[in-house]
Amino acid sequence: MHELTLDTVSLDYGTGNQPVLDRVALKLRQDEFVVVIGRSGAGKTSLLNLAAGFVEPTEGRVLLNGKPVSGPGQRRVVVFQDDALFPWLDALDNVAFPLKLERVGLAQRRAEARRLLSLVGLARATNRRIWELSGGMRQRVGIARALAAKPAFLLLDEPLGALDALTRSQMQELLLDVWAKSGVGALLITHSIEEALLLGTRILVLAPGGRGVRAEFRPGFGRRLLAGESAGALKDLPEFLALKRELVALIEDGERTELAA
Ligand SMILES: Nc1ncnc2c1ncn2[C@@H]1O[C@H](COP(=O)(O)OP(=O)(O)O)[C@@H](O)[C@H]1O
Ligand SMILES: [Mg+2]
Numbered sequence: 001m002h003e004l005t006l007d008t009v010s011l012d013y014g015t016g017n018q019p020v021l022d023r024v025a026l027k028l029r030q031d032e033f034v035v036v037i038g039r040s041g042a043g044k045t046s047l048l049n050l051a052a053g054f055v056e057p058t059e060g061r062v063l064l065n066g067k068p069v070s071g072p073g074q075r076r077v078v079v080f081q082d083d084a085l086f087p088w089l090d091a092l093d094n095v096a097f098p099l100k101l102e103r104v105g106l107a108q109r110r111a112e113a114r115r116l117l118s119l120v121g122l123a124r125a126t127n128r129r130i131w132e133l134s135g136g137m138r139q140r141v142g143i144a145r146a147l148a149a150k151p152a153f154l155l156l157d158e159p160l161g162a163l164d165a166l167t168r169s170q171m172q173e174l175l176l177d178v179w180a181k182s183g184v185g186a187l188l189i190t191h192s193i194e195e196a197l198l199l200g201t202r203i204l205v206l207a208p209g210g211r212g213v214r215a216e217f218r219p220g221f222g223r224r225l226l227a228g229e230s231a232g233a234l235k236d237l238p239e240f241l242a243l244k245r246e247l248v249a250l251i252e253d254g255e256r257t258e259l260a261a
Pocket of ligand 2: 044
Protein backbone atom coordinates (compact mmCIF):
# COMPACT_ATOMS: atom_id res chain seq x y z
CA MET A 1 0.00 0.00 0.00
CA HIS A 2 1.68 3.20 -1.17
CA GLU A 3 1.24 6.45 0.68
CA LEU A 4 1.81 9.99 -0.54
CA THR A 5 2.29 12.64 2.12
CA LEU A 6 2.43 16.39 2.04
CA ASP A 7 4.24 16.99 5.30
CA THR A 8 3.15 20.47 6.41
CA VAL A 9 4.08 22.09 3.13
CA SER A 10 4.05 25.78 2.40
CA LEU A 11 4.37 27.34 -1.00
CA ASP A 12 5.34 30.87 -1.74
CA TYR A 13 5.84 31.82 -5.37
CA GLY A 14 8.05 34.70 -4.28
CA THR A 15 5.68 37.31 -5.69
CA GLY A 16 5.55 39.25 -2.43
CA ASN A 17 2.00 38.05 -1.77
CA GLN A 18 1.10 35.81 1.14
CA PRO A 19 1.96 32.11 0.67
CA VAL A 20 -0.37 30.26 -1.68
CA LEU A 21 -0.34 27.32 0.72
CA ASP A 22 0.53 27.70 4.37
CA ARG A 23 1.48 24.57 6.31
CA VAL A 24 -0.88 22.19 4.56
CA ALA A 25 -0.78 18.56 5.65
CA LEU A 26 -2.26 15.76 3.58
CA LYS A 27 -1.83 12.02 3.56
CA LEU A 28 -3.13 10.07 0.59
CA ARG A 29 -3.34 6.29 0.70
CA GLN A 30 -3.42 4.19 -2.42
CA ASP A 31 -6.93 2.91 -1.67
CA GLU A 32 -8.40 6.40 -1.41
CA PHE A 33 -10.15 8.68 -3.87
CA VAL A 34 -9.40 12.09 -2.43
CA VAL A 35 -11.15 15.09 -3.92
CA VAL A 36 -9.91 18.61 -3.29
CA ILE A 37 -12.46 21.35 -3.79
CA GLY A 38 -12.29 25.08 -3.32
CA ARG A 39 -12.78 28.38 -5.05
CA SER A 40 -10.64 29.48 -7.94
CA GLY A 41 -7.34 30.77 -6.56
CA ALA A 42 -7.54 28.68 -3.37
CA GLY A 43 -4.35 26.86 -4.35
CA LYS A 44 -5.78 23.59 -5.69
CA THR A 45 -3.51 23.42 -8.72
CA SER A 46 -0.55 24.43 -6.59
CA LEU A 47 -1.34 21.57 -4.21
CA LEU A 48 -1.50 19.09 -7.08
CA ASN A 49 1.73 20.43 -8.58
CA LEU A 50 3.44 19.90 -5.23
CA ALA A 51 2.11 16.34 -5.03
CA ALA A 52 3.28 15.71 -8.59
CA GLY A 53 6.73 17.16 -7.93
CA PHE A 54 6.36 19.88 -10.57
CA VAL A 55 7.08 22.51 -7.91
CA GLU A 56 9.03 22.17 -4.68
CA PRO A 57 7.57 23.37 -1.38
CA THR A 58 9.12 26.46 0.18
CA GLU A 59 8.80 24.67 3.51
CA GLY A 60 7.90 21.13 4.45
CA ARG A 61 8.41 17.95 2.46
CA VAL A 62 6.66 15.64 0.03
CA LEU A 63 7.06 12.00 1.00
CA LEU A 64 6.37 8.78 -0.85
CA ASN A 65 6.09 5.85 1.53
CA GLY A 66 7.78 7.92 4.19
CA LYS A 67 10.77 8.88 2.03
CA PRO A 68 11.28 12.44 0.78
CA VAL A 69 10.87 12.83 -2.98
CA SER A 70 11.89 15.66 -5.17
CA GLY A 71 10.79 16.21 -8.74
CA PRO A 72 8.25 14.16 -10.70
CA GLY A 73 8.34 10.38 -10.59
CA GLN A 74 6.72 7.38 -12.18
CA ARG A 75 4.63 6.54 -9.11
CA ARG A 76 2.66 9.80 -9.47
CA VAL A 77 1.22 10.61 -12.87
CA VAL A 78 -0.85 13.61 -13.82
CA VAL A 79 -3.85 13.61 -16.14
CA PHE A 80 -4.44 17.05 -17.57
CA GLN A 81 -7.72 18.48 -18.82
CA ASP A 82 -6.41 18.85 -22.32
CA ASP A 83 -4.14 15.91 -22.58
CA ALA A 84 -1.53 16.08 -25.27
CA LEU A 85 -1.95 12.82 -27.12
CA PHE A 86 0.24 12.10 -30.13
CA PRO A 87 -1.84 12.71 -33.25
CA TRP A 88 0.43 10.62 -35.47
CA LEU A 89 -0.20 7.50 -33.37
CA ASP A 90 -3.43 5.56 -33.00
CA ALA A 91 -5.10 5.07 -29.60
CA LEU A 92 -3.25 1.81 -28.99
CA ASP A 93 0.21 3.21 -29.61
CA ASN A 94 -0.54 6.33 -27.58
CA VAL A 95 -1.28 4.11 -24.59
CA ALA A 96 1.70 1.87 -25.33
CA PHE A 97 4.07 4.84 -25.54
CA PRO A 98 5.20 4.94 -21.87
CA LEU A 99 5.96 1.22 -22.14
CA LYS A 100 8.06 1.87 -25.23
CA LEU A 101 10.11 4.32 -23.16
CA GLU A 102 10.61 1.50 -20.68
CA ARG A 103 11.81 -0.69 -23.55
CA VAL A 104 8.97 -3.19 -23.20
CA GLY A 105 8.78 -5.29 -26.39
CA LEU A 106 6.22 -4.44 -29.07
CA ALA A 107 3.89 -7.43 -28.61
CA GLN A 108 3.87 -7.10 -24.84
CA ARG A 109 3.28 -3.35 -24.79
CA ARG A 110 0.45 -3.60 -27.29
CA ALA A 111 -1.16 -6.36 -25.25
CA GLU A 112 -0.93 -4.20 -22.13
CA ALA A 113 -2.26 -1.17 -24.01
CA ARG A 114 -5.21 -3.25 -25.22
CA ARG A 115 -5.98 -4.29 -21.67
CA LEU A 116 -5.89 -0.67 -20.49
CA LEU A 117 -8.03 0.58 -23.38
CA SER A 118 -10.64 -1.99 -22.53
CA LEU A 119 -10.45 -0.92 -18.87
CA VAL A 120 -11.47 2.59 -20.00
CA GLY A 121 -14.18 1.23 -22.28
CA LEU A 122 -12.33 1.79 -25.56
CA ALA A 123 -11.66 -1.79 -26.62
CA ARG A 124 -13.15 -1.04 -30.02
CA ALA A 125 -11.24 2.15 -30.68
CA THR A 126 -7.70 0.79 -30.50
CA ASN A 127 -6.80 1.57 -34.09
CA ARG A 128 -8.49 4.93 -34.34
CA ARG A 129 -6.42 8.02 -34.81
CA ILE A 130 -6.67 10.71 -32.17
CA TRP A 131 -8.56 13.12 -34.42
CA GLU A 132 -11.23 10.45 -34.95
CA LEU A 133 -12.04 10.41 -31.23
CA SER A 134 -14.49 12.59 -29.29
CA GLY A 135 -13.31 14.71 -26.34
CA GLY A 136 -14.47 12.12 -23.81
CA MET A 137 -12.73 9.33 -25.73
CA ARG A 138 -9.48 11.30 -25.88
CA GLN A 139 -9.69 11.80 -22.16
CA ARG A 140 -10.06 8.06 -21.70
CA VAL A 141 -7.00 7.42 -23.88
CA GLY A 142 -5.15 9.92 -21.67
CA ILE A 143 -6.19 8.02 -18.54
CA ALA A 144 -5.18 4.68 -20.07
CA ARG A 145 -1.83 6.13 -21.08
CA ALA A 146 -1.29 7.48 -17.56
CA LEU A 147 -2.02 4.02 -16.15
CA ALA A 148 0.48 2.42 -18.52
CA ALA A 149 3.28 3.93 -16.43
CA LYS A 150 1.99 1.74 -13.54
CA PRO A 151 1.59 4.61 -11.12
CA ALA A 152 0.52 4.28 -7.51
CA PHE A 153 -1.27 7.63 -7.71
CA LEU A 154 -3.25 9.33 -10.41
CA LEU A 155 -3.36 13.12 -10.02
CA LEU A 156 -6.17 14.83 -11.86
CA ASP A 157 -6.57 18.61 -12.14
CA GLU A 158 -10.16 19.35 -13.18
CA PRO A 159 -9.87 16.72 -15.91
CA LEU A 160 -13.56 16.82 -16.84
CA GLY A 161 -13.99 20.58 -16.92
CA ALA A 162 -14.08 20.86 -20.70
CA LEU A 163 -16.66 18.15 -21.32
CA ASP A 164 -20.39 18.58 -21.93
CA ALA A 165 -22.67 17.64 -19.03
CA LEU A 166 -23.67 14.20 -20.30
CA THR A 167 -20.12 13.13 -21.19
CA ARG A 168 -18.96 14.53 -17.89
CA SER A 169 -21.28 12.37 -15.83
CA GLN A 170 -20.31 9.30 -17.87
CA MET A 171 -16.65 10.13 -17.28
CA GLN A 172 -17.23 10.51 -13.55
CA GLU A 173 -18.52 6.96 -13.35
CA LEU A 174 -15.68 5.78 -15.55
CA LEU A 175 -13.08 7.40 -13.30
CA LEU A 176 -14.60 5.73 -10.28
CA ASP A 177 -14.65 2.39 -12.05
CA VAL A 178 -11.02 2.75 -13.20
CA TRP A 179 -10.00 3.69 -9.66
CA ALA A 180 -11.75 0.64 -8.20
CA LYS A 181 -10.38 -1.79 -10.81
CA SER A 182 -6.83 -0.50 -11.18
CA GLY A 183 -6.01 -0.02 -7.51
CA VAL A 184 -4.37 3.38 -8.02
CA GLY A 185 -4.92 6.11 -5.48
CA ALA A 186 -6.68 9.17 -6.90
CA LEU A 187 -6.26 12.84 -6.11
CA LEU A 188 -8.87 14.79 -8.04
CA ILE A 189 -9.21 18.55 -8.13
CA THR A 190 -12.61 19.88 -9.02
CA HIS A 191 -14.86 22.84 -8.45
CA SER A 192 -17.99 20.74 -8.88
CA ILE A 193 -19.57 19.91 -5.54
CA GLU A 194 -21.68 17.10 -6.97
CA GLU A 195 -18.62 15.55 -8.61
CA ALA A 196 -16.76 15.70 -5.31
CA LEU A 197 -19.65 14.06 -3.45
CA LEU A 198 -20.16 11.31 -6.01
CA LEU A 199 -16.52 10.33 -6.39
CA GLY A 200 -14.63 11.10 -3.23
CA THR A 201 -13.98 8.63 -0.45
CA ARG A 202 -12.65 11.81 1.18
CA ILE A 203 -13.31 15.45 0.31
CA LEU A 204 -10.99 18.23 1.39
CA VAL A 205 -12.29 21.76 1.22
CA LEU A 206 -9.44 24.16 0.60
CA ALA A 207 -9.82 27.55 2.22
CA PRO A 208 -8.88 30.58 0.18
CA GLY A 209 -5.76 32.59 0.90
CA GLY A 210 -3.45 29.66 1.59
CA ARG A 211 -5.08 28.73 4.85
CA GLY A 212 -5.15 25.10 3.91
CA VAL A 213 -7.76 22.46 4.51
CA ARG A 214 -10.88 24.01 5.95
CA ALA A 215 -13.00 20.90 6.33
CA GLU A 216 -12.95 17.21 5.57
CA PHE A 217 -15.77 14.83 4.66
CA ARG A 218 -15.99 11.08 4.01
CA PRO A 219 -19.16 10.81 1.96
CA GLY A 220 -19.35 7.17 0.77
CA PHE A 221 -21.64 7.75 -2.26
CA GLY A 222 -18.95 6.49 -4.63
CA ARG A 223 -19.11 3.00 -3.15
CA ARG A 224 -22.87 2.99 -3.70
CA LEU A 225 -22.43 4.20 -7.27
CA LEU A 226 -19.96 1.38 -7.87
CA ALA A 227 -22.42 -1.06 -6.33
CA GLY A 228 -24.97 -0.13 -8.98
CA GLU A 229 -27.08 2.68 -7.56
CA SER A 230 -27.70 5.43 -10.10
CA ALA A 231 -26.03 8.82 -9.85
CA GLY A 232 -29.44 10.49 -10.28
CA ALA A 233 -30.95 8.58 -7.36
CA LEU A 234 -27.92 9.26 -5.14
CA LYS A 235 -28.10 12.99 -5.88
CA ASP A 236 -31.71 13.04 -4.66
CA LEU A 237 -30.95 11.44 -1.29
CA PRO A 238 -31.55 13.71 1.70
CA GLU A 239 -28.04 12.99 3.03
CA PHE A 240 -26.54 13.94 -0.35
CA LEU A 241 -28.49 17.19 -0.43
CA ALA A 242 -27.57 17.99 3.17
CA LEU A 243 -23.85 17.51 2.50
CA LYS A 244 -24.15 19.51 -0.69
CA ARG A 245 -25.69 22.41 1.21
CA GLU A 246 -22.95 22.19 3.81
CA LEU A 247 -20.25 22.28 1.13
CA VAL A 248 -21.86 25.20 -0.69
CA ALA A 249 -21.99 27.14 2.59
CA LEU A 250 -18.36 26.34 3.43
CA ILE A 251 -17.05 27.33 0.03
CA GLU A 252 -19.16 30.47 -0.25
CA ASP A 253 -18.37 31.52 3.29
CA GLY A 254 -14.70 31.07 2.46
CA GLU A 255 -15.18 33.45 -0.43
CA ARG A 256 -16.84 36.08 1.77
CA THR A 257 -14.03 35.86 4.31
CA GLU A 258 -11.54 36.31 1.51
CA LEU A 259 -13.31 39.40 0.20
CA ALA A 260 -13.51 40.87 3.69
CA ALA A 261 -9.79 40.29 4.37
N1 LIG B 1 3.47 30.08 -11.08
C1 LIG B 1 2.89 30.98 -10.29
N2 LIG B 1 3.53 32.12 -9.94
C2 LIG B 1 2.96 33.03 -9.11
N3 LIG B 1 1.73 32.92 -8.61
C3 LIG B 1 1.02 31.80 -8.93
C4 LIG B 1 1.57 30.79 -9.78
N4 LIG B 1 0.63 29.80 -9.92
C5 LIG B 1 -0.42 30.19 -9.18
N5 LIG B 1 -0.20 31.39 -8.59
C6 LIG B 1 -1.13 32.09 -7.67
O1 LIG B 1 -1.41 31.21 -6.59
C7 LIG B 1 -2.77 31.28 -6.20
C8 LIG B 1 -3.38 29.89 -6.27
O2 LIG B 1 -3.40 29.46 -7.62
P1 LIG B 1 -3.83 27.99 -8.05
O3 LIG B 1 -3.02 27.01 -7.28
O4 LIG B 1 -3.77 27.92 -9.52
O5 LIG B 1 -5.34 27.94 -7.51
P2 LIG B 1 -6.62 27.12 -8.04
O6 LIG B 1 -6.15 25.96 -8.83
O7 LIG B 1 -7.33 26.75 -6.77
O8 LIG B 1 -7.44 28.08 -8.84
C9 LIG B 1 -3.43 32.30 -7.13
O9 LIG B 1 -3.47 33.51 -6.46
C10 LIG B 1 -2.48 32.35 -8.32
O10 LIG B 1 -2.52 33.60 -8.91
MG1 LIG C 1 -6.51 25.24 -10.74
